[in-house]
Amino acid sequence: xxxxxxxxxxxxxxGVPQPTDFALVEVEVPEPADGEVLIRNAYMSVDPSMRPRMxxxxxxxxxxxxxxxxxxxxxxxxxxxxxxxxxxGSWVVNWLGWREFALSDGRGLMPVDPAIAPxxxxxxxxxxxxxxxxxxxxxxxxxxxxxxxxxxGAAGAVGSLAGQIAKLKGCRVIGSAGSPEKVAWLQELxxxxxxxxxxxxxxxxxxxxxxxxxxxxxxxxxxxxxxxxRTHGRVVACGAISQYNATERPPGPRNMSYIVTKRLRIEGFxxxxxxxxxxxxxxEVGPWxxxxxxxxxxxxxxxxxxxxxxxxxxxxxxxIGKMLVKIGPDA
Amino acid sequence: xxxxxxxxxxxxxxGVPQPTDFALVEVEVPEPADGEVLIRNAYMSVDPSMRPRMxxxxxxxxxxxxxxxxxxxxxxxxxxxxxxxxxxGSWVVNWLGWREFALSDGRGLMPVDPAIAPxxxxxxxxxxxxxxxxxxxxxxxxxxxxxxxxxxGAAGAVGSLAGQIAKLKGCRVIGSAGSPEKVAWLQELxxxxxxxxxxxxxxxxxxxxxxxxxxxxxxxxxxxxxxxxRTHGRVVACGAISQYNATERPPGPRNMSYIVTKRLRIEGFxxxxxxxxxxxxxxEVGPWxxxxxxxxxxxxxxxxxxxxxxxxxxxxxxxIGKMLVKIGPDA
Numbered sequence: 154x155x156x157x158x159x160x161x162x163x164x165x166x167x168g169v170p171q172p173t174d175f176a177l178v179e180v181e182v183p184e185p186a187d188g189e190v191l192i193r194n195a196y197m198s199v200d201p202s203m204r205p206r207m208x209x210x211x212x213x214x215x216x217x218x219x220x221x222x223x224x225x226x227x228x229x230x231x232x233x234x235x236x237x238x239x240x241x242g243s244w245v246v247n248w249l250g251w252r253e254f255a256l257s258d259g260r261g262l263m264p265v266d267p268a269i270a271p272x273x274x275x276x277x278x279x280x281x282x283x284x285x286x287x288x289x290x291x292x293x294x295x296x297x298x299x300x301x302x303x304x305x306g307a308a309g310a311v312g313s314l315a316g317q318i319a320k321l322k323g324c325r326v327i328g329s330a331g332s333p334e335k336v337a338w339l340q341e342l343x344x345x346x347x348x349x350x351x352x353x354x355x356x357x358x359x360x361x362x363x364x365x366x367x368x369x370x371x372x373x374x375x376x377x378x379x380x381x382x383r384t385h386g387r388v389v390a391c392g393a394i395s396q397y398n399a400t401e402r403p404p405g406p407r408n409m410s411y412i413v414t415k416r417l418r419i420e421g422f423x424x425x426x427x428x429x430x431x432x433x434x435x436x437e438v439g440p441w442x443x444x445x446x447x448x449x450x451x452x453x454x455x456x457x458x459x460x461x462x463x464x465x466x467x468x469x470x471x472x473i474g475k476m477l478v479k480i481g482p483d484a
Numbered sequence: 485x486x487x488x489x490x491x492x493x494x495x496x497x498x499g500v501p502q503p504t505d506f507a508l509v510e511v512e513v514p515e516p517a518d519g520e521v522l523i524r525n526a527y528m529s530v531d532p533s534m535r536p537r538m539x540x541x542x543x544x545x546x547x548x549x550x551x552x553x554x555x556x557x558x559x560x561x562x563x564x565x566x567x568x569x570x571x572x573g574s575w576v577v578n579w580l581g582w583r584e585f586a587l588s589d590g591r592g593l594m595p596v597d598p599a600i601a602p603x604x605x606x607x608x609x610x611x612x613x614x615x616x617x618x619x620x621x622x623x624x625x626x627x628x629x630x631x632x633x634x635x636x637g638a639a640g641a642v643g644s645l646a647g648q649i650a651k652l653k654g655c656r657v658i659g660s661a662g663s664p665e666k667v668a669w670l671q672e673l674x675x676x677x678x679x680x681x682x683x684x685x686x687x688x689x690x691x692x693x694x695x696x697x698x699x700x701x702x703x704x705x706x707x708x709x710x711x712x713x714r715t716h717g718r719v720v721a722c723g724a725i726s727q728y729n730a731t732e733r734p735p736g737p738r739n740m741s742y743i744v745t746k747r748l749r750i751e752g753f754x755x756x757x758x759x760x761x762x763x764x765x766x767x768e769v770g771p772w773x774x775x776x777x778x779x780x781x782x783x784x785x786x787x788x789x790x791x792x793x794x795x796x797x798x799x800x801x802x803x804i805g806k807m808l809v810k811i812g813p814d815a
Contacts (some may be wrong), residue, residue: 212745213715371741384544390743405736410702412721412752414543419750421743 155182159222160460161466166425168400169468174207175461183256190239190262191254192247194229195483196453198276199463199476202366204397213423223460224250228265228275228479234451244484251460253480259390270442277475278442278449279435282310285391285424287434290315291322293422294365294389298323303359303378306369307344308335310449312474314438315367315391316344317447329355329374338473342448345445356380370395376406382417388450390421398468430473450474488585490553490789497538498800499731505538506554506792514587516566521593523578523586525560526814527784529607530794530807535728544754554791555581559596559606560812573682577606580630582791584811594762601773603814608806609773609780610766613641616722616755618765621646622653624753625696625720634690634709637700637725638675639666641806643782645769646698647675648778658694660686660705664799669804673779687711701726707737713748721752731801761764781805 156179163176185191203225206217217223227247234241236259244265249255265275277283290313296302302319306312307328319326320343328344330336331351339347348358355374359381366378366386371393378388396403411417441447452472454463457480467476487510494507502764516522534556537548547553551554557576565572567590576595580586596606608614620642627633633650637643638659650657651674659675661667679689686705690712697709697717700765702724709719727734742748772778783803788811798807 176538213747371744375740376736377707390740391740391745396741402741404736405707405738405740407736409706409732409736410724410727410733412750413724413753413754416544416752416757417750417752418752419743419748421749422746423744423747426747 155254156180157182157252158457159250159252160457161222162207162217162219164219165209169398170204170207170461170465172286172461176434177458178222180252182254185233185235185256187235188258190206190231190236190257190259192227192249192257193232193481194227194247194255195481196228196273196276196477196479197251197457197460198226198280198465199283199454199460199478200225200282201287201392201394201397201467204463204468210305213425217305222250222252224248226276227251227279228272229255230484233445244272244275246280251457251478253457269439272484273451273453273475273477274442274449275299275309276477278314278447280440282475283314283438284427284434285437286311286314287318288424288427288430289389289391289422290318290367292427292430293420294367294387296322296324296365299325300364301325301327301362302365302367303327303381304367304369305349305350305374305378306392307339308332308473309369309394311391312367312369313339313342313449313474314447316318316442317342318438319365319367320344321441321446324365326357326470329358337475350374365389366392368393372396372403377408377410378407379408379417382411382415384415385413386417388417388419389471390419394468413427453477453479455479486585487511488513488583489788490581490583491788492505493538493548493550495765496540500729501535501538501796503792508789509553509581516564516587518566519765520566521562521570521588521590522564523558523560523576523580523588524563525558525561525578525584525586526812527604527607527754527808527810528788528791528800529557529611530785530791530809531556531613532725532798534795535643535799541652544756553581554621555579555582557607557612558582558586560586561737574600575603575606575783577611582788582809584788599654599698600770604782604784604806604808605773607808608782609645609778610770612755613806614645614769615758615762615765617642617645618649619755619758619761620720620722620753621649621698623758623761624751624778625698625718627653627655627696630656631695632656632658632693633696633698634658634660634694634712635698635700636660636705636709638670638678638680639663639804640700640725642722643698643700644670644805645778648673649769650696650698651675652772652777655696658690660689666804669781673804674781681705698722699724703734705737710737710739710742710748710763713746715746716745717748719748719750721750725799766792768801773779782808784808784810786810
């Protein structure tokens with residue numbers, strides 16, 4: 154009998170997750186019932202938001218349950234189908250998480266055309282991280298040509314696209330990241346200014362002022378950005394990767410009074426509220442990727458059993474671009 | 485020769501202003517030159533924003549200069565005119581500050597019709613504080629009928645109107661203030677819930693959740709509001725009266741991560757950016773005041789020499805409604 158491996162949440166971590174917080178579990182590959190399909194996953198997505206979901210805290214997504222598979226995005230091929238709308242051989246994004254084989258009733262599956270771009274991009278630049286960057290920058294941040302946009306976590310899946318879109322929209326773009334290799338990549342991408350936040354004082358790097366801060370990291374970086382923002386500046390609050398392993402809540406910025414005096418807007422968003430914009434996103438960003446106007450990178454960890462390691466690596470900044478785990482054959 | 489008295493900034497205060505930071509100065513009443521008018525002020529406005537302007541810090545308004553009159557809004561009658569557009573006898577709001585007689589070249593004067601409401605209202609409910617409440621609540625906060633709006637500093641000139649407008653727009657309104665007398669007035673105004681923040685834990689008072697926080701006080705109250713805000717909640721950052729005498733910057737909210745997870749928007753504004761909306765404001769709020777749908781109160785301190793005392797009183801919350809200093813005969 155065929156078996157499928159899954160990664161389950163074994164215990165809720167305190168601070169940095171430990172290997173014992175995860176369990177590798179073998180299960181029987183299920184047979185699709187009427188209306189169902191069986192998917193063999195090729196890649197699964199490793200996202201910063203997975204870390205807060207390991208805590209028992211209600212948020213915009215429900216917490217993972219101890220003893221169940223970690224859930225999240227994955228892309229795979231349908232290997233058995235009793236659903237006419239999803240034939241065998243088709244590639245789909247599913248949200249069934251960290252498992253080699255996934256059984257779906259067809260709901261929530263998104264078709265992927267492997268002729269457009271490698272299927273892995275459906276989890277990255279042409280998937281949720283891409284939509285996050287596009288919606289966050291354009292709908293929430295609303296940059297004007299000529300404005301200066303600062304992106305933190307700029308070498309990540311979201312940040313690298315947000316910065317490139319800002320460039321395509323006529324902005325001056327400053328990006329920060331946490332290693333010389335990441336910074337070198339930002340320079341390749343055409344960022345106007347780049348800095349390694351572990352080496353350079355952000356206050357100094359932003360001394361000429363910014364109009365928009367695309368915040369992927371949370372924590373102290375916001376205080377520096379509030380000081381650097383010009384009148385009518387905006388903060389797109391996208392994520393807080395610097396905080397997800399924290400065991401204490403960080404103090405907030407001591408310069409919140411700038412919000413009034415500089416008429417700032419700080420606005421948070423969650424990509425799941427904006428799924429309806431996915432077709433418009435693909436229509437704009439798809440051609441950019443196809444024509445090489447937007448570049449992307451992926452950091453691929455091989456083997457389902459290494460998924461916990463990939464998540465820890467993501468949280469400590471080891472990835473460049475999208476962090477993926479390869480768990481099966483791709484197109 | 486006729487003399488006019490003025491209050492000058494004598495020294496920049498550190499923390500709570502002292503009597504020696506102000507000087508009462510007698511000057512000669514000037515003669516208007518061609519195009520100029522001489523105004524005898526009846527009331528002058530005492531505003532929270534005057535305190536930060538006593539510091540030597542560049543902000544949205546220039547700092548007061550040592551040795552010069554404190555500036556700000558005043559309403560008075562034209563007693564001599566060499567400007568056809570502003571005849572003798574007309575009532576005008578001017579921005580020339582803490583002086584009994586003011587010479588103006590006519591620019592920036594706003595006509596006041598004493599037949600509509602007492603002229604003092606041109607500095608309060610029908611003046612800049614009124615426009616601040618109206619723009620802040622409606623343009624920045626954008627409340628929907630049925631939403632819960634929380635107003636801090638609710639017994640002040642801005643807060644009391646913001647709360648009443650929210651009621652008129654179909655919202656449920658919670659107001660906080662700093663004395664039993666103020667809270668009693670909020671109840672008269674029809675606020676749905678009220679509390680004295682010196683007596684009641686705001687967390688408890690806001691435990692059922694809010695959709696919009698109209699922040700007049702700054703500082704720690706924001707942390708409580710961020711916790712109480714529902715998904716897609718908004719903060720209108722209007723002022724920070726709790727902080728204006730502070731000598732150290734307060735720590736920011738420790739729960740900024742809610743901005744992402746609850747998709748919050750925090751937006752600051754300054755009324756001077758919205759002067760173009762003054763006619764629309766008067767068209768909506770004027771009839772409400774005339775018809776008694778909106779109530780207002782004024783705390784009037786008598787005599788120019790008591791203006792510093794009025795400012796200190798405002799900053800320690802001694803006023804109910806608009807804080808004014810009466811310095812001359814009114815209509």
